[in-house]
Amino acid sequence: MYQKTRITALIAILALLTIPFVWADSESVSATAGINPYAPSFEYVEITDTELSISSHLDVDREYYLHVHSIDKNGITDIASLVCTLFFAGDGSLSAGATDTRSCYTLTYTYANGTANWTSAPAGHLVEGDCSATPDGYRSRFIFAFSLGKIAIPSGDTNTWKVSVTIMDRSGQTTTYADLPFDVNDYIEWSGVPSTLELSSTCMDPESPWTLPQSQPVQAVVTSNVPVSVLFCGADLMYGADAIACETFTLETVATPAGGTVNTAYAIPGAIPTESVTLVDTAYGTACMLDPTLAGYCNNSAGIASFVIDAATGATVPYVPAGTYSAVWTFTLERGAGVTP
Amino acid sequence: MNTRFILVLLFLFLFMPCPSQAEMGMGISGRTEALVIEQFPYVYEGRFSIHNTSDTACLYVLAVASPYEDVTEWVAVSPAAVEIASNGYADIKYTIAAPGGYTGDYDIRIIANGYALSGEGTTGDRPVSYLQTSGSLRISVNVTHNAGDASLGTTRPHEADAPAAEDPQPVDVGSQAYLDVPTDVSVGTAVRLRGGIIGHEAPASLCIVLSSPMGESYALPTDYTYTFREEGVWTARLTLPDAPLVERQIRVRPVRAAGMAGGAYAVAGGLLLLGFLALHRERKKGQKRREKSEARHQTTLSSISLKSKTLEGREMPKGL
Numbered sequence: 001m002y003q004k005t006r007i008t009a010l011i012a013i014l015a016l017l018t019i020p021f022v023w024a025d026s027e028s029v030s031a032t033a034g035i036n037p038y039a040p041s042f043e044y045v046e047i048t049d050t051e052l053s054i055s056s057h058l059d060v061d062r063e064y065y066l067h068v069h070s071i072d073k074n075g076i077t078d079i080a081s082l083v084c085t086l087f088f089a090g091d092g093s094l095s096a097g098a099t100d101t102r103s104c105y106t107l108t109y110t111y112a113n114g115t116a117n118w119t120s121a122p123a124g125h126l127v128e129g130d131c132s133a134t135p136d137g138y139r140s141r142f143i144f145a146f147s148l149g150k151i152a153i154p155s156g157d158t159n160t161w162k163v164s165v166t167i168m169d170r171s172g173q174t175t176t177y178a179d180l181p182f183d184v185n186d187y188i189e190w191s192g193v194p195s196t197l198e199l200s201s202t203c204m205d206p207e208s209p210w211t212l213p214q215s216q217p218v219q220a221v222v223t224s225n226v227p228v229s230v231l232f233c234g235a236d237l238m239y240g241a242d243a244i245a246c247e248t249f250t251l252e253t254v255a256t257p258a259g260g261t262v263n264t265a266y267a268i269p270g271a272i273p274t275e276s277v278t279l280v281d282t283a284y285g286t287a288c289m290l291d292p293t294l295a296g297y298c299n300n301s302a303g304i305a306s307f308v309i310d311a312a313t314g315a316t317v318p319y320v321p322a323g324t325y326s327a328v329w330t331f332t333l334e335r336g337a338g339v340t341p
Numbered sequence: 342m343n344t345r346f347i348l349v350l351l352f353l354f355l356f357m358p359c360p361s362q363a364e365m366g367m368g369i370s371g372r373t374e375a376l377v378i379e380q381f382p383y384v385y386e387g388r389f390s391i392h393n394t395s396d397t398a399c400l401y402v403l404a405v406a407s408p409y410e411d412v413t414e415w416v417a418v419s420p421a422a423v424e425i426a427s428n429g430y431a432d433i434k435y436t437i438a439a440p441g442g443y444t445g446d447y448d449i450r451i452i453a454n455g456y457a458l459s460g461e462g463t464t465g466d467r468p469v470s471y472l473q474t475s476g477s478l479r480i481s482v483n484v485t486h487n488a489g490d491a492s493l494g495t496t497r498p499h500e501a502d503a504p505a506a507e508d509p510q511p512v513d514v515g516s517q518a519y520l521d522v523p524t525d526v527s528v529g530t531a532v533r534l535r536g537g538i539i540g541h542e543a544p545a546s547l548c549i550v551l552s553s554p555m556g557e558s559y560a561l562p563t564d565y566t567y568t569f570r571e572e573g574v575w576t577a578r579l580t581l582p583d584a585p586l587v588e589r590q591i592r593v594r595p596v597r598a599a600g601m602a603g604g605a606y607a608v609a610g611g612l613l614l615l616g617f618l619a620l621h622r623e624r625k626k627g628q629k630r631r632e633k634s635e636a637r638h639q640t641t642l643s644s645i646s647l648k649s650k651t652l653e654g655r656e657m658p659k660g661l
Contacts, residue, residue, distance in 0.1 A: 191366030
């Protein structure tokens, strides 16, 4: 009896060992492999200048690199897109709105059918030739070469800009890197001013009294992301010990840029000041202070300030000896009063 | 024929030399700082950048202005002058190092004065104003009551360091400097070079440094007549020992070429015009000659036909 039991147990063990092999018939094998989704991630995100020094205060209209280093198990070809959003975040609480030159930019990298594509919105703020996507095993290194528009809102002491980056792989897995803070500097630009102003006479005899035949315009384009004031200062025209007083000529401010006020003394022709005088005060002040999160704020990129040096209104230069009389007359731009934005 | 003549004149006008004028411009990018000094000594470092928006290379000279000389002396700017190519940038560093001071609020302006390097050097015997573009960066400094009290005092004495004018002016002479030199001369020509500070007596240390194309430099007085003996592009700089103020280039040409340079196109144009007029006259002469010969031919023909008519009208003598 005892032996029977042992034989039965042995047969049972052998049967247990054999059954799997019997079932493992090639027609009936059903194998499944479950792979958990692997979302791409970020190693780091940073902004540098073109010499690769880390930058936290950005000038507008100047090229910088946004470095995005990501990790994906399947390498760079599995990354379908990277969307970087640079936006004005106010005191830190604002989120990105619609793309716009003043407050929000997106830089996008997409990869499809073996072709990489780089774009920016608004257009024209990506330096495509300097952008790159470099594989490094699981790691991928992306460089977005970009520049902010001249009227991008400066962050000042109390506000900030931020970068957020969203990466997506080919299976649609996304990861977002949020809130790398940076600052945008104030910018004031003045262009198109002639380097000289010839104050010559219609009368070619230098020893006779003469007047200017017509007013001499000085035009310039002012572009800024902050309120701007324009100052002016003249000096007598000198030739050795001889002089033509600068008060002989007059100055008129003929245009008022948005939001500014013109010095009333120079709204009509006034004598050239010998000490620095504000001609236009706080131009763009109102426009710059508008909250970019509200609709309807102004784009000031086409602002123009014009001046006329006008000696046609009866100014007569007295007898002076012949010679080249010259002086330096100075226009100065400085930040106007007011808070931006 | 008239249309052709006008076209030729227009063509010549295209090649007439016309004076070119540089356009100046600049952009300043930085932060308007509001600093609070709670304790002396105080040190702060900042930076800003200058963007040359001109269509030519420019020299930018940095100056510091504040209502008080002792406050101005707190600020050091580096570099003090920088040449920037058209559409280029330069980074400027400044340091505020205040060993001590009085309680109060102070506005400091760092001013960048731009000079076109390839601008017109001379204007002939005509008054001219060199228009200068400047940009300034404002830094406001508040020295707290405690900081002043522990240093020089809480009340600034009305002494010699009070501002001379209500509006602060740059202490740097660069804002009023001029350099009057020709831009185009021929070899062997004696040329007057003048430089100085408008409305001020030139400092004794002010001089003109002339650099030859071969790299040799000559320090000259601010009013000097110099004879150029080497062809090429020379550089004249009006300079103080610590900083260049104004820089201009002088192109020295061979004797023959120098005369041609300005009016070469005009002379060539004149010759073309003369040639054209001569051709025009020849053609007219030819035409007149043709007309005359045609007229003569016509006269001959008509006299022949008249003769024949006369002959036809005549009765033939009998017997013929």
